[in-house]
Amino acid sequence: MKVQVTESGTWRRTLEIEAPAEDVEKRLDVAYRKYSKTLNLPGFRKGKVPLSVVKKQFGPAIRGEVVQEMVEELYREASEAEGIQPVSQADIEDIDYDEGKPLVVKASVDVRPEIQAEHYSGLEVTRPVLPMNDEQVDAQLNYMREQNAVEEIVERGAEIDDVILADVEELDEAGEPVPGTRQEDQRIRLMKDEDDKPTEVAEQLDGVAADEVRELKLKRPVQSEAHDHDHEGEDQEPKEEEVTFRVAVKSVQKRTLPELDDELAKDAGDFETLEDLKNRIREDIQTQSDQAARRRVEENIVDTLIEKNEFEVPDSMVETYLDGAVESYKREHQGHDHDIDEDAIRADGREHAERGVKRYLLLDSIGEQENVEVTEEDVDKHLETMSARHNIEGPRLREMLGRSGQLDQIQSDLKVEKTFDFLIAQAKIEDVEEKLIGYFSRSVSESAKETLIDSANCFPFANKEIHLRSERKKVTKAHGFGNQTVYCGSKWKK
């Protein structure tokens, strides 16, 4: 076997492999014999078909099969012999074989970039500090009160904070009910908006009593047919239409929030006093913000590393990354009836994917250079916390993870974590105070992000988080990767 390797791109190699004619003949002969033994041909007893007949009748098909088999083998052997670490499927560009001549294969493949991460000690990064205040605790407590509210039917007109039980249907222009829009026993809560004014619904339903029927005029955005992702964020003012609803009230219910006292704490769980509950909430918020800060430091480190280590990544690695992203997006949106625009996801996610690949390669290289290793104890410790959290016995958990191959995943996650431990220990970290503005339940498309960033007067962060300074912005349509959190740091003010 003769192999010739040429560089056809930074991380792409083209292999030209030549296998001598005799080798191919030998393989062919074996294949013909195998077929003659198993062929079931009319006029011949099983296994008695002469080679010449096999060759004549099935020659081309068998040859194709053997050559294909050999190509795969040759490629494997050649890449092993040449020490090539492929990160993509090989592209077989050319197969050349005629009887009695050598078999020549030309294959291209992306190789794993050999990078040597540099300048990774003493990185200067910022750590977002989310100072905790009682507002957050109060918000959580209020949420809990809302959850535990008691509702009772009252014989009076509805007021703000009341809940109305009603049958609702849409009316057309002639005042006739639109078929299929009737919804029975709907709970409608009369609320105030952020400016402390009653919402449109609340205003129009003010004072409504049981057994009363009232018509409601509401604006709703016109649903456009086109799902064009490019125009998100551009249409700042979506078209609206006015719709009339008929609300037949069945009952008015008054909501009473539980008092903020020790009783509430006892109801909420294993707490003696309200102070205990508050402490617990504080602890939880602290843990969350600590975790968030750690993640952000990690990502800041990655961004700095990427800045300091410039290199190209092979397309195929990015594509593989995107494949995973598309897969997980599909999984997340299983059963939803909207179409999945794979191309849009890929286009939006490309930059993110590139960063992901770089992150992986850099961390791997640093881990290698610094001999970061994951010991059995590390894994055991991690499994212990996991088994406590999921309430599964240790040995069973280990078996479950081992079977699904997640144990390897945990090992590599732990390695990344340890690498970060090392990097953080070495880094010069500056704390920056930040304010949490809010969360997006889903991440946001590129164009929507730009709008957000613009309006918030903040710089985008390289890892695609959005740093908003103020104002809550509505994002109408969104797709992308995972959850994203919106922060604002003074550091990124324009």
Add this chain to the structure above:
Amino acid sequence: MTNHHAIIRRPIITERASDLQEKHGKYVFEVLAQANKIDIRRAIESMFDVDVVKVNTNNMHGKLKRLGRFQGRRSNWKKAVVTLAQGHSIDFFEG
């Protein structure tokens, strides 16, 4: 008898036939039952562009076949074993 393709119905490819072919250069065909040895020789020579040394023929009796209680008989047919001149051959799978 000028339609050669009507005379030569199909080659017979069986263990025995391929043995004859490989060892003795003899080719076996199913032929029109009415065709004589001369017709067969001419048809083979012109269809495959070969020299024929000898033609042997057998009249084959159709087999008795039974499907449940019904009994039938396959048609009788004629088999021809054609011996080609030295150095001549026919490739069945190419035509």
